[in-house]
Amino acid sequence: MATVDSTSDERTVNNVxxxxxxxxxxxxxxxxxxxxxxxxxxxxxxxxxxxxxxLSLAKTKIEEAVMWAVKHITA
Structure with a gap:
């Protein structure tokens, strides 16, 4: 599987x-x-x-916060 940097315009190609x-x-x-x-x-x-x-819950919430913030930016 090929990797694409999250800031690359190539991320717009072939996403499932x-x-x-x-x-x-x-x-x-x-x-x-x-x-x-x-x-x-x-x-x-x-x-x-x-x-x-x-701490496990805290890490999950950090991951979730990043996900939602990035979703806001990329929506």
Missing amino acids: MRHAYRVLSDAEKAQMQAIKDEGLKFHDLVEDIGASRE
Whole structure:
């Protein structure tokens, strides 16, 4: 399976779930990258403090927050 960078215009080609992507502006690409970068930093911070059900839920919510923010940008 080929990989495509999330900020590449190539992401608009042949996607199984979302059949029609739009090409993002440079500002939208930068916003999406920043959201993902900050989400990863927060996820890593939470992961580094231990393991528990609460932290597992926290990491899931971080992932969900990034997903919804990116969906807003790409919609």
